[in-house]
Amino acid sequence: MHASRSHLPATGDADALLRLVAACRAPAHLPSLRAAHARLLLLLHPAHPSAAPARVKLIQAYAACSALPAAHAVLESSCSPDRGAAAHAATICFNVLIRALTAASLHRDALRLFASMRPRGPACFPDHYTYPLALKSCAASKDLLLGLQIHTAVAKLRLDANLYVAHSAISMYARCGRPEDAYRVFDGMQHRDLVSWNAMISGFARAGLFERAVEVFKEFVALQCSVPDAGTMASILPAMGNAKADDILFVRKVFDEMQFKELISWNAMLAIYANNGYHVKAVELYLRMEKDGVEPDSVTLATVLPPCGELSAFSVGKRIHEIIKRKRMLPNLLLENALTDMYASCGCLKDAREIFDSMSARDVISWTSIISAYGKHGHGRESVDLFEKMLEQGLEPDSVAFVAVLAACSHAGLLGVGKRYFDSMTRRYHITPKAEHYTCMVDLLGRAGCISEAYDFITAMPIEPNVRVWGALLQACRIHSNMDIGIVAADNLFRLVPEQTGYYVLLSNMYARAGRWADVTSVRSVMVNKGIKKLPGASIVELGDRVYTFHIGDRCHPQSEMIYQKLDELLKRIRGIGYNPEVEATLHDVEEEDKEGHLLVHSEKLAIAFLLINTSPETPIRVTMNLRTCGDCHLAAKLISTITNREIILKDTNRIHHIVQGVCSCGDYW
DNA sequence: GTAGGGTTAG
Numbered sequence: 001m002h003a004s005r006s007h008l009p010a011t012g013d014a015d016a017l018l019r020l021v022a023a024c025r026a027p028a029h030l031p032s033l034r035a036a037h038a039r040l041l042l043l044l045h046p047a048h049p050s051a052a053p054a055r056v057k058l059i060q061a062y063a064a065c066s067a068l069p070a071a072h073a074v075l076e077s078s079c080s081p082d083r084g085a086a087a088h089a090a091t092i093c094f095n096v097l098i099r100a101l102t103a104a105s106l107h108r109d110a111l112r113l114f115a116s117m118r119p120r121g122p123a124c125f126p127d128h129y130t131y132p133l134a135l136k137s138c139a140a141s142k143d144l145l146l147g148l149q150i151h152t153a154v155a156k157l158r159l160d161a162n163l164y165v166a167h168s169a170i171s172m173y174a175r176c177g178r179p180e181d182a183y184r185v186f187d188g189m190q191h192r193d194l195v196s197w198n199a200m201i202s203g204f205a206r207a208g209l210f211e212r213a214v215e216v217f218k219e220f221v222a223l224q225c226s227v228p229d230a231g232t233m234a235s236i237l238p239a240m241g242n243a244k245a246d247d248i249l250f251v252r253k254v255f256d257e258m259q260f261k262e263l264i265s266w267n268a269m270l271a272i273y274a275n276n277g278y279h280v281k282a283v284e285l286y287l288r289m290e291k292d293g294v295e296p297d298s299v300t301l302a303t304v305l306p307p308c309g310e311l312s313a314f315s316v317g318k319r320i321h322e323i324i325k326r327k328r329m330l331p332n333l334l335l336e337n338a339l340t341d342m343y344a345s346c347g348c349l350k351d352a353r354e355i356f357d358s359m360s361a362r363d364v365i366s367w368t369s370i371i372s373a374y375g376k377h378g379h380g381r382e383s384v385d386l387f388e389k390m391l392e393q394g395l396e397p398d399s400v401a402f403v404a405v406l407a408a409c410s411h412a413g414l415l416g417v418g419k420r421y422f423d424s425m426t427r428r429y430h431i432t433p434k435a436e437h438y439t440c441m442v443d444l445l446g447r448a449g450c451i452s453e454a455y456d457f458i459t460a461m462p463i464e465p466n467v468r469v470w471g472a473l474l475q476a477c478r479i480h481s482n483m484d485i486g487i488v489a490a491d492n493l494f495r496l497v498p499e500q501t502g503y504y505v506l507l508s509n510m511y512a513r514a515g516r517w518a519d520v521t522s523v524r525s526v527m528v529n530k531g532i533k534k535l536p537g538a539s540i541v542e543l544g545d546r547v548y549t550f551h552i553g554d555r556c557h558p559q560s561e562m563i564y565q566k567l568d569e570l571l572k573r574i575r576g577i578g579y580n581p582e583v584e585a586t587l588h589d590v591e592e593e594d595k596e597g598h599l600l601v602h603s604e605k606l607a608i609a610f611l612l613i614n615t616s617p618e619t620p621i622r623v624t625m626n627l628r629t630c631g632d633c634h635l636a637a638k639l640i641s642t643i644t645n646r647e648i649i650l651k652d653t654n655r656i657h658h659i660v661q662g663v664c665s666c667g668d669y670w
Numbered sequence: 671g672t673a674g675g676g677t678t679a680g
Contacts, residue, residue: 052671053671054671055671056671056672057671060671060672089671091672092671092672093671093672094672095671095672095673096671096672098672099672099673127672127673128673129672129673130672130673131673132673132674133672133673133674135674136673136674162673162674163673163674164673164674165673165674166674167673167674167675168673168674168675169674170674170675171674171675193674194675195674195675195676196674196675197675198674198675198676199674199675199676200675201675202675202676203675229675229676230676230677231675231676232675232676233676233677234675234676234677235675235676236676237676237677263677264676264677265677266677267677267678268676268677270677270678271677271678297677297678298678299677299678300677300678301678302677302678302679303677303678303679305678305679306679306680332678332679333679334678334679335678335679336679337679337680338678338679338680339679340679340680341679341680363679363680364680365679365680366679366680367680368680369679369680370680371680372680398680400680401680403680404680
């Protein structure tokens with residue numbers, strides 16, 4: 001059917017139809033789209049000047065409605081040889097469809113379509129719009145060979161002066177593991193814009209050359225030829241894991257100086273803090289977003305929830321949950337996983353379980369979160385049951401899932417179960433154990449009393465045992481008073497981390513317990529000679545929107561007087577029900593004369609007293625600390641929970657003590 | 671009427 005000239009004035013109708021076409025953005029719109037398409041075929045002669053743009057709109061619309069075959073059919077109708085007048089339009093149609101394919105991550109399909117263009121003749125030749133798309137698909141599918149071919153072709157066509165083409169080449173090389181080739185493209189550019197720098201920063205970051213990424217970032221900022229944007233922030237982010245404090249400060253300064261802070265810039269800054277253990281900074285920055293009225297998205301919230309968990313910042317975490325509900329962001333796997341972990345980490349196992357149970361879909365991360373939650377609370381059996389349920393669902397446990405279940409076994413003393421899991425991890429799932437797995441096993445064996453077995457386990461390790469592995473062994477030796485192996489563990493620790501006093505203290509405690517006072521003295525003198533200072537124990541608590549930190553014997557807090565009064569009163573009362581400061585723990589502070597006095601002002605105790613003063617009677621007390629809590633504080637916390645009738649949640653570096661009416665969820669096995 | 675860099679969970 002060919003429209004006669006009389007149809008041409010009908011473009012008014014065609015315009016209306018095209019607006020309708022452009023409005024079709026979801027599969028539900030397909031019927032209207034098909035109807036509009038049919039009417040357009042009647043209205044527009046294929047040679048009509050409006051026919052080509054119409055086809056582009058149709059391809060876009062079909063793609064948006066997830067009807068890629070239909071989009072493809074429109075494309076095929078656009079490149080017949082007799083459409084000479086619409087020569088260039090054919091290339092545009094290809095570009096639009098390739099774009100749709102890359103957006104759907106169908107990179108192989110995109111590349112196949114790309115490869116089919118040139119053989120169809122000059123009307124279909126790829127252009128400077130096509131090449132960036134093709135290079136992007138090469139990058140995504142890590143196809144360096146094809147990427148190289150395309151980049152060579154591009155250079156021959158002299159299209160490499162085009163910024164878009166150059167940027168996609170930089171990205172392609174970097175993502176295919178050739179950062180130096182990426183840099184060669186960047187270095188050879190006659191003109192660079194903001195995106196050029198972002199592409200290079202991102203390229204080095206993605207390729208793992210973090211220092212180079214930071215270097216380029218700094219050079220770009222120093223040049224002051226253009227202002228960093230959200231793309232710059234997001235590009236430097238992957239290079240900022242385990243970053244130097246100075247570099248984090250530098251990025252923060254850049255962030256602060258940005259005139260317009262896009263949401264992604266906030267999100268990237270939050271992630272940099274979160275990834276580097278700057279939990280307080282992350283929560284503070286989030287609170288500033290709230291204050292400044294910056295609307296968070298799901299990425300913001302998923303980024304700031306883990307720091308909330310780390311700090312046990314329950315009220316901020318809970319408020320974020322409210323925001324998530326209010327904004328109807330659920331279901332969202334990432335957010336639900338982050339919420340599960342945040343609640344668990346704040347000691348709210350029940351809320352964590354509620355989130356987990358309410359989820360419509362769960363992945364290994366969801367299961368790992370809840371398994372680890374029960375484990376940290378000392379409910380090893382529940383963890384194991386959940387792990388088995390996960391297997392029943394047909395999910396494949398990964399390395400982190402095994403860390404969670406092995407840690408749960410060690411926290412609950414489930415020796416046989418733990419051993420079986422370690423075995424199945426290697427034999428059945430072919431996962432190579434990492435240091436974390438070995439640490440769990442040494443802890444599990446050691447605390448169950450199998451010290452020699454734990455030691456043999458270490459000597460048989462195919463990787464170099466790290467500080468945590470030896471630390472777990474030393475801890476076990478202390479509990480079971482195994483001096484011989486304890487000394488071996490201590491020796492290795494002094495070799496690995498000569499500056500960490502915690503281990504000197506553990507060793508000296510062991511000697512003290514064995515009555516070997518001469519050895520106690522010699523360990524002490526080593527510490528004195530080396531000028532070793534104890535890693536300051538710190539407890540943090542959340543009150544309102546603020547996080548407070550307490551150190552041992554801290555008198556910095558404005559309420560200091562009240563806190564010490566409260567603590568005195570508490571100690572008097574718990575002495576009445578059997579509290580005696582634990583002798584052994586006094587050696588934590590070997591350098592102090594007044595041992596008992598010092599023990600009584602451990603940061604955990606100060607933090608508990610502070611919260612008792614400042615919160616209402618039904619509020620649980622949440623304290624997070626940077627070391628393992630000492631036996632004396634654990635006992636004191638249990639007794640304080642009894643006399644004050646308060647729930648106390650004491651989180652230390654590897655587990656959560658949930659204390660209710662004098663009973664701790666750890667069952668005193670820790 | 672099309673293209674480049676870039677953020678989130680165990």
